[in-house]
Amino acid sequence: MEFFLDTVNLEEITHYQKVLPLAGVTSNPTILKAAGNIDFFTHLQAVKERIGEASLHVQVVGETVDEMILDAETIINKLGKEVYIKIPINENGLEAIKRLKEREFNLTATAIYTELQGFLAIGAGVDYLAPYYNRMENINVDAPTVIESLAQAIRTTQAQSKILAASFKNTAQMNRAIRAGAHALTADPDIYRQGLAMPSIQKAVTDFHNDWVETFKSPSIQGLCQ
Known part of the structure; x- marks a missing residue:
C-alpha cells in the first residue's frame, strides 16, 4: 500500500515525510496555482530533492497529442527521467501514452471517471491510474464499483499498473477506496491531518x-x- 501527498507545499512535504510512509508527491496545475507565485521547474526540483527516492508526478497541460508529448519531454529534460508524467485519459491522451510508453516513460493516467477509461489505461501499460473518487461521487458515479472493476482487471490480466486513487474530501472516502482495491492513495495533507487528529x-x-x-x-x- 502506497501513500502520496497531493501538494507541492515544501513545508507540508517536509513534515509529512517524517510522519507517513511516503511513496511520492502528486501535482497538477490546480495545485501549482494554489502554491502561488513559484518558478515551476525550480520549485518542482526542490520538491524532488526533498522527497529523495519517492516519486514525483507532474501533469502535462497540452491538449493535442503533440503538445502532450512535448510537455512530457520538457518535464523529463528539466527534472529527470525518474519523474512520472500525468496524462488525462481521452483519445489524445491515450495516443500520447502509447507513444511515450514506447520510449519507456513513467506514466500516470489521470482524470479517470469511468471503468472504460481505466481499462484502456491498463491496456496501454500505464504505471499508475488515478480515478477521481470525490469527483465521481459528485456526478453520481459509483466510485467504489469503478475501483473494484479496475482492480479486478489488473488481477485478471496480471498487469503491472497500480490504482492511485485521488480526489478525496475526507478519510471515509480514502478508506472506501482502499477497501475497493486501490493500491495507493494521494490526498491533501489536510485529509491526513483530519484522520490522525x-x-x-x-x-x-x-x-x-x-x-x-x-x-x-x-x-x-x-x-x-x-
Whole structure:
C-alpha cells in the first residue's frame, strides 16, 4: 500500500515525510496555482530533492497529442527521467501514452471517471491510474464499483499498473477506496491531518500517559533509569 501527498507545499512535504510512509508527491496545475507565485521547474526540483527516492508526478497541460508529448519531454529534460508524467485519459491522451510508453516513460493516467477509461489505461501499460473518487461521487458515479472493476482487471490480466486513487474530501472516502482495491492513495495533507487528529486518539494517548505517571511517578520510561 502506497501513500502520496497531493501538494507541492515544501513545508507540508517536509513534515509529512517524517510522519507517513511516503511513496511520492502528486501535482497538477490546480495545485501549482494554489502554491502561488513559484518558478515551476525550480520549485518542482526542490520538491524532488526533498522527497529523495519517492516519486514525483507532474501533469502535462497540452491538449493535442503533440503538445502532450512535448510537455512530457520538457518535464523529463528539466527534472529527470525518474519523474512520472500525468496524462488525462481521452483519445489524445491515450495516443500520447502509447507513444511515450514506447520510449519507456513513467506514466500516470489521470482524470479517470469511468471503468472504460481505466481499462484502456491498463491496456496501454500505464504505471499508475488515478480515478477521481470525490469527483465521481459528485456526478453520481459509483466510485467504489469503478475501483473494484479496475482492480479486478489488473488481477485478471496480471498487469503491472497500480490504482492511485485521488480526489478525496475526507478519510471515509480514502478508506472506501482502499477497501475497493486501490493500491495507493494521494490526498491533501489536510485529509491526513483530519484522520490522525481524532479527539479519541489524543484522549487515549493522554490517558495512558497519566496512568503511567500515577503508577511509576515518572514522566517517561527513561526516567526510571535515573
